[in-house]
Amino acid sequence: MLKIKNLNVSVEGKTILKGLNLEVNEGEVHAIMGPNGSGKSTLASVIAGRDYFTVEKGEVTYMGKNLLEIPPEVRAKEGIFLGFQYPIEIPGVSMTNFMRTAINEKRKHLGLKPLTGADFLKLIEEKKKLVKIESKLTNRSVNEGFSGGEKKKNEIFQMALLEPKLSVLDETDSGLDIDALKVVANGVNTLKRKDNATILITHYQRLLDFIIPDFVHVLYDGQIVKSGGKELALELEEKGYNWIKQEVQAE
Amino acid sequence: MPENIKTSKKQEVFKNTMEELFEKKYDPIMENSSPVIQNLRQKAFEIFKQNGFPDKKTENWRFTDLDPLYRDDYTIDLETKFQKTDVNKIFTCDVYDLDTYCVTLINGWFAYKNSPLTQLKDGTVIGSLFKAMEVYPEIVEKHLGSIAKLSEPGFVPLNTIFMQDGLFIYVPDDVKVEKPVQVINIVDSENPVFLQPRNLIIAGKNSKITLIHCDHTLTHNISFTNTVSEVIVQENAYVDHYKVQNKGRNSSLITSLFFKQEKDSRLLNNAITLNGKFTRNQVDLSITGENCHADLNGLYLVDSNQHVDNQVFVDHMAPNSLSNQLYKGILDDQASGVFSGKVLVRRDSQKTQAYQNNKNLLLTDEAKVNTQPFLEIYADDVKCSHGATVGQLDPNAMFYLRSRGLCELTARQLLMFAFADEIVNKISIEPLRDNISKLVEKRLRGELSICDQCILNCSSREPRFIQNFMD
Ligand SMILES: Nc1ncnc2c1ncn2[C@@H]1O[C@H](COP(=O)(O)OP(=O)(O)OP(=O)(O)O)[C@@H](O)[C@H]1O
Ligand SMILES: [Mg+2]
Numbered sequence: 001m002l003k004i005k006n007l008n009v010s011v012e013g014k015t016i017l018k019g020l021n022l023e024v025n026e027g028e029v030h031a032i033m034g035p036n037g038s039g040k041s042t043l044a045s046v047i048a049g050r051d052y053f054t055v056e057k058g059e060v061t062y063m064g065k066n067l068l069e070i071p072p073e074v075r076a077k078e079g080i081f082l083g084f085q086y087p088i089e090i091p092g093v094s095m096t097n098f099m100r101t102a103i104n105e106k107r108k109h110l111g112l113k114p115l116t117g118a119d120f121l122k123l124i125e126e127k128k129k130l131v132k133i134e135s136k137l138t139n140r141s142v143n144e145g146f147s148g149g150e151k152k153k154n155e156i157f158q159m160a161l162l163e164p165k166l167s168v169l170d171e172t173d174s175g176l177d178i179d180a181l182k183v184v185a186n187g188v189n190t191l192k193r194k195d196n197a198t199i200l201i202t203h204y205q206r207l208l209d210f211i212i213p214d215f216v217h218v219l220y221d222g223q224i225v226k227s228g229g230k231e232l233a234l235e236l237e238e239k240g241y242n243w244i245k246q247e248v249q250a251e
Numbered sequence: 252m253p254e255n256i257k258t259s260k261k262q263e264v265f266k267n268t269m270e271e272l273f274e275k276k277y278d279p280i281m282e283n284s285s286p287v288i289q290n291l292r293q294k295a296f297e298i299f300k301q302n303g304f305p306d307k308k309t310e311n312w313r314f315t316d317l318d319p320l321y322r323d324d325y326t327i328d329l330e331t332k333f334q335k336t337d338v339n340k341i342f343t344c345d346v347y348d349l350d351t352y353c354v355t356l357i358n359g360w361f362a363y364k365n366s367p368l369t370q371l372k373d374g375t376v377i378g379s380l381f382k383a384m385e386v387y388p389e390i391v392e393k394h395l396g397s398i399a400k401l402s403e404p405g406f407v408p409l410n411t412i413f414m415q416d417g418l419f420i421y422v423p424d425d426v427k428v429e430k431p432v433q434v435i436n437i438v439d440s441e442n443p444v445f446l447q448p449r450n451l452i453i454a455g456k457n458s459k460i461t462l463i464h465c466d467h468t469l470t471h472n473i474s475f476t477n478t479v480s481e482v483i484v485q486e487n488a489y490v491d492h493y494k495v496q497n498k499g500r501n502s503s504l505i506t507s508l509f510f511k512q513e514k515d516s517r518l519l520n521n522a523i524t525l526n527g528k529f530t531r532n533q534v535d536l537s538i539t540g541e542n543c544h545a546d547l548n549g550l551y552l553v554d555s556n557q558h559v560d561n562q563v564f565v566d567h568m569a570p571n572s573l574s575n576q577l578y579k580g581i582l583d584d585q586a587s588g589v590f591s592g593k594v595l596v597r598r599d600s601q602k603t604q605a606y607q608n609n610k611n612l613l614l615t616d617e618a619k620v621n622t623q624p625f626l627e628i629y630a631d632d633v634k635c636s637h638g639a640t641v642g643q644l645d646p647n648a649m650f651y652l653r654s655r656g657l658c659e660l661t662a663r664q665l666l667m668f669a670f671a672d673e674i675v676n677k678i679s680i681e682p683l684r685d686n687i688s689k690l691v692e693k694r695l696r697g698e699l700s701i702c703d704q705c706i707l708n709c710s711s712r713e714p715r716f717i718q719n720f721m722d
Contacts, residue, residue, distance in 0.1 A: 048654050052646075076656035088651040092669025101665070102655040109656070141669075142651075158655065 001026050001197055002047070002166055007058035009046055015056070016042045018222035024166070024197050031200045031208055031233060034219035035241050040201045041085050043219070044170045048082035049075050062166070077109035079165030083155040083172045090142040096124065098142055099161050106162065127160040131187045148175040156187045163191065168199045173207040185210030205237040218244055259306070265321035266303050273412055276329055280413065287392040288384065295401055295411035304405035312404070314589045314621045315531060315560045320475050320503050325445035329415060331360050351433040351463065352377060358438060359448040359476070360416045368419070375428050376421040380451055383419040390421060395451055398481050398509040398537065406505050410479040414449035420462070424455035431461035431680065436476070438502065443473035450480040454488040461491040461680060466498055475503045482508070486540065487515040491679055494532070495687070496524045500555070503529035514540025514569070521678060523687060524551040524559050525694050531560040536574070538565065543572040550674040552694050554583035563592040565605065573604040579674050580611045581667055581695070582618035590622040590639070598629040607637040612644060612670055667695045
């Protein structure tokens with residue numbers, strides 16, 4: 001589904017990703033861990049199409065297409081979803097209006113008729129239950145005045161509404177209390193299908209107790225330096241990143 | 252115009268033309284005026300002769316180029332008087348969900364079907380100022396010119412010299428006018444015209460009135476309207492005032508709106524400018540009594556080479572009152588804007604609360620805005636704040652919306668609308684708010700045409716020009 005080869009990315013002349021390789025197939029869950037500043041969010045942003053990053057080298061294909069040529073909104077409509085590490089507050093834009101527009105844009109792209117008001121409301125109610133998000137949030141402006149945890153929940157709510165093929169969740173677990181964490185994990189697990197995939201960026205093995213990853217990767221200094229199964233996450237939790245840094249430096 | 256030349260040639264010529272016009276038309280102008288009004292005109296004339304028009308060095312006029320307004324081919328109509336016209340012949344207003352008392356000014360003259368002055372059952376008088384001078388001389392003489400400042404350079408004195416007609420409203424004490432009064436200013440002329448309507452609104456003690464002022468142009472011909480309005484808000488009265496401007500690309504507007512608030516009164520003013528080649532809105536509020544509350548809001552959406560200039564002055568002359576200014580603007584293409592807000596808190600006006608904020612969105616590198624919020628405070632126990640921002644659409648918000656599948660255009664429009672909505676939301680009458688909201692949305696989508704001008708779904712029966720200004 002997603003193939004990243006030798007990806008080199010810079011921002012303001014500074015190279016952040018330095019030859020990153022990653023392959024994600026349908027039905028898989030990948031966890032990406034790594035120290036602060038190693039480039040995890042940069043990778044997520046490049047997949048979603050943020051334009052202030054410059055791709056210096058390498059290729060990214062998604063469903064056989066060159067992803068880098070596609071504008072962000074088309075990527076979204078083709079099924080890519082980014083759960084932001086820091087969701088943006090947008091005063092004055094109502095959550096429901098926003099989501100209704102988003103869903104209908106996507107439907108249009110797929111050649112489907114727009115949802116009627118009634119169908120949309122039904123969908124909202126259904127997904128609200130799934131992620132246990134309160135109406136007081138969905139009736140407000142996008143993320144405005146939401147607590148940190150509420151913002152993260154709202155990302156999952158949007159994901160549930162948009163039903164993406166490839167979700168990249170950037171530290172969606174950070175700042176969540178244990179109940180919210182379970183809700184988020186439950187959301188991801190419920191939405192999981194044979195033909196979609198998830199990339200979880202996280203610092204905590206705790207999330208991986210609830211969402212079992214097929215692969216765990218360590219992103220360090222712009223590269224994936226180690227990959228393994230879910231045991232790797234446990235090892236990292238226990239030993240930190242120093243041993244990996246040493247391994248890399250020894251090479 | 253070179254900076255060092257104080258007065259331009261065109262300005263000088265225009266000033267002379269105006270002076271000559273007054274001298275030439277002295278008799279017909281004075282003939283219909285009472286001695287009190289005659290004196291007022293004479294005084295205005297002396298001041299105008301001495302001070303003339305503002306120039307690039309005049310405070311608050313520095314960023315606004317007036318030269319294009321000083322033309323030598325204007326028609327100036329001092330004779331029509333209020334007119335008996337079937338307004339519906341040239342213009343119809345289909346009011347769907349907002350029931351109003353609707354009146355019309357055509358080229359500055361009050362137009363009526365039955366009578367130039369109507370008295371409602373509750374005693375409220377609505378009609379022609381010209382007629383009111385004759386029927387209610389004591390009321391008119393007491394208030395006309397009482398708050399409009401002749402010291403303002405140029406346009407207020409000029410209006411006072413030549414004023415003929417306009418809207419007159421008198422709300423007696425204790426009367427709550429049931430329906431909003433809607434005034435439609437229609438400019439309809441084949442030739443370039445210079446109009447100077449004069450409005451006088453008196454809201455008596457404990458009264459309540461909502462007034463909606465719409466500016467409408469039926470032709471694309473050149474027009475320059477210099478309006479002066481005086482609104483007197485007496486003790487414990489409530490005035491809700493809206494000004495909606497959606498003028499053509501050849502229309503220039505200078506509006507000087509003077510408010511006086513007496514104690515315990517409440518004022519809500521909204522100035523909404525959706526289009527207009529040249530628009531200058533001056534709001535001048537004197538708070539003369541305690542416990543007053545004033546909200547002064549403005550929204551301006553301009554593009555191409557339009558220019559909009561908002562001037563707000565609030566004078567806290569008494570303690571314990573609150574004034575709140577919020578002006579927001581979106582400027583596209585090469586449009587330019589000015590915001591100048593001044594709050595004066597006098598020495599004895601303790602416990603004043605005065606807030607002022609101006610926010611601007613510039614959509615291009617060429618659009619520009621000059622913003623100057625300004626507080627002048629002489630009392631020590633006050634709460635005041637001011638702020639101004641000039642920015643672009645937030646790229647993070649843009650990306651967030653696009654990352655959910657909204658195309659760039661939709662995302663932009665959503666953010667612009669959200670920006671404007673803060674002002675629209677302050678409109679207290681729901682159907683009016685909905686109408687303006689739709690109009691703003693349309694405007695931001697670039698779909699607003701001359702046929703949509705009136706906020707109340709008005710439409711010209713025979714639209715002579717259907718033209719999208721956004722082309
Ligand atoms: N817009 C930007 N301008 C300049 N530098 C940037 C920008 N975005 C990211 N960087 C830099 O790129 C590096 C990688 O940042 P990134 O956000 O991808 O790290 P991360 O792995 O997500 O870290 P964390 O675990 O703290 O979220 C950092 O050094 C960061 O300062
Ligand atoms: Mg990050």
